Amino acid sequence: MYSQISSNKWKSVFLFAAFIILVLVIFFIVNLLFFQGYIFIIIAAVIAIIFSLISYYSGDKMVLAMVKAKSAKKPEHTHLINIVEGLSIAAGIPKPKIYVMPGVQINAFAAGTSPEKASVAVTEGALSKLNRQELEGVIAHEISHIKNYDIRVMLLASVLVGIIVFISQILLRSFLFGGLRGNRQSGGGIQVALMVVGIVLLILSPLIAQIIKLAISRKREYLADASGALITRYPPGLANALKKIKGDHEELKTATDATAHLFISSPFKKKQWLHSLFSTHPDINDRIKKLESM
Numbered sequence: 631m632y633s634q635i636s637s638n639k640w641k642s643v644f645l646f647a648a649f650i651i652l653v654l655v656i657f658f659i660v661n662l663l664f665f666q667g668y669i670f671i672i673i674a675a676v677i678a679i680i681f682s683l684i685s686y687y688s689g690d691k692m693v694l695a696m697v698k699a700k701s702a703k704k705p706e707h708t709h710l711i712n713i714v715e716g717l718s719i720a721a722g723i724p725k726p727k728i729y730v731m732p733g734v735q736i737n738a739f740a741a742g743t744s745p746e747k748a749s750v751a752v753t754e755g756a757l758s759k760l761n762r763q764e765l766e767g768v769i770a771h772e773i774s775h776i777k778n779y780d781i782r783v784m785l786l787a788s789v790l791v792g793i794i795v796f797i798s799q800i801l802l803r804s805f806l807f808g809g810l811r812g813n814r815q816s817g818g819g820i821q822v823a824l825m826v827v828g829i830v831l832l833i834l835s836p837l838i839a840q841i842i843k844l845a846i847s848r849k850r851e852y853l854a855d856a857s858g859a860l861i862t863r864y865p866p867g868l869a870n871a872l873k874k875i876k877g878d879h880e881e882l883k884t885a886t887d888a889t890a891h892l893f894i895s896s897p898f899k900k901k902q903w904l905h906s907l908f909s910t911h912p913d914i915n916d917r918i919k920k921l922e923s924m
Contacts, residue, residue, distance in 0.1 A: 631665070636846070642656060648842050649717070652770070652794065652835060652838060652839060652842065654806040655835075663879050676787065687743070690741035690742045690743070690747075690748075690749055690781075693741050693776060693892065694729060694741065694749060694751060694891050695758050696884060696886065696889060697731045697751065697882075697884040697885065697889065698731065698732055698884055699729035699730065699731045700729060700730055700749045701727070701728070701729055702729060702730050707728070707730060707757075707875050709762070710728060710730070710752065710757060710765075710769075711728055713762070713766055713769050714726065714728050714750060714769055714773075715767060716788040717766065717769050717770050717773045717774060717861060717862070720862075721770075721773050721774070721776075721777045721861050723745040723748075723773065723777050724745055724746055724748075726740070726742070726745075726748040726749050726750045726773075727728050727748070727750070728749070728750055728751075728774060729749060729750070729751035729752075730751065730752060730753070730757070731751050731752065731753045731754065731882075731884065732753075732754060732884070732885065733753045733754060733755055733880070733882045733883065734753070734754065734755040734758075734880045735753055735755045735878060735880040735882040735897065735899070736753065736755045736759050736760065736768075736871070736874055736875045736878045736880075736883065736893050736895075737752070737753045737755070737756060737875070737885075737887075737894060737895060737897055738750070738752040738756055738768050738769070738772050739751055739769075739772065739866075739880055739892040739893045739894065740772040740773070740775040740780075740781050740892070741781055741892060742776065742781045742782075743781065743782050744779070744781075744782065745776050745777060745786065748776045748781060750769065750772045750773070750776075752765075752768070752769070753882065754758075755878070755880065756768060756882035759874060760871055760874065761863075761876070763864060763866075763867040763870070764867055764868075764870050764871035764874065765871070766862055766864075766867055767802075767858060767862060767865075767866075767867030767868030767869070767870070768868065768870045768871050768894060769861075770857075770858035770859070770862045770867075770868065771854045771855060771857075771858035771868055771894055772854075772858075772894065773858065773861060773891075774833060774853070774854040774855075774857035774858045774860075774861065775850070775854045777857065778850070778853060778857055780850040780852065780853070780854060781845065783836040783850060784843075784846070784847060784850065784891060784892065787842075787843045787846050787847070788843065788888075788891075790839065791799065791836070791839045791840055791843050792841075794835055794836055794839040795836040795839070797837055798833070798835050799884075820877055821855075835857075842890070844910055846890070846911065847891040847910050847911070848909070848910070848911060850870060850916070851894075851912055851918070852908045852912060852920070855917055855920065855921060856924070859912040859921060859924055865921040865922065865924040866921070866922070868921055869921035869922050872895070872914055872917055872918050872921070873918060875894070875895045875914065876914050876915075876918075878899070878901065879899050881895035881898075881899055890910045891909075891910035892909075895911055895914060896909065896910055896911050
């Protein structure tokens with residue numbers, strides 16, 4: 631368990647470093663391509679910061695509203711509340727807010743910015759289809775996302791992707807509307823080549839950012855599996871839950887591409903090549919195998 635935790639933490643650090651490098655490359659391209667028209671870049675940066683702050687501080691509330699989650703209450707959800715309270719104590723974190731989502735699919739997610747401001751949501755399907763040990767495994771996985779600050783990591787990753795996409799679009803539009811006049815007048819062959827490379831990178835940077843975000847998401851899922859098993863001291867609980875999730879072909883209609891990475895397993899069950907190519911989660915068979923080997 632500890633080797634899995636350590637390995638995935640280091641891989642996440644490496645991937646986030648790649649994210650930072652990508653952002654720095656974009657700023658280098660800005661400096662290379664724009665000798666005039668900086669006002670557009672300043673406006674774009676201000677707007678990006680505003681949207682980022684809104685996403686950071688209100689992202690969890692927006693996600694909970696999108697999936698139509700309702701607060702768990704006694705006596706209907708007493709067993710869920712007791713499980714979350716017990717596992718929070720075991721993990722050494724404050725009890726998160728607890729929500730239940732409509733839907734027969736087995737799934738769950740955690741959201742927030744810190745252990746003190748976190749929420750856990752499970753589907754009605756998870757409550758009805760999982761036994762206590764399996765539900766504890768799923769909740770422990772989500773508690774681990776909170777304890778390991780995965781909720782903040784993935785929120786920051788999403789914000790970074792949003793910033794990169796937004797700035798790239800603004801810069802490309804500025805180029806199309808004549809933002810590079812000064813460069814075209816003064817540039818030689820090398821300058822033109824650099825501009826072409828810069829424009830190609832601006833076009834590709836949103837895709838690269840999304841791929842990095844998905845890679846981070848997959849590594850944090852492995853990390854949460856191992857950390858969750860450490861909390862319960864019973865890896866088969868989560869492994870058996872994942873087996874049921876694997877055989878569950880129900881759709882979660884409230885899930886979207888923007889929220890899919892938050893769930894314990896991809897909410898999209900229909901086999902589509904695009905979802906496979908940009909999967910937010912590692913292979914579920916590999917996750918089960920790792921848990922069963924602990």
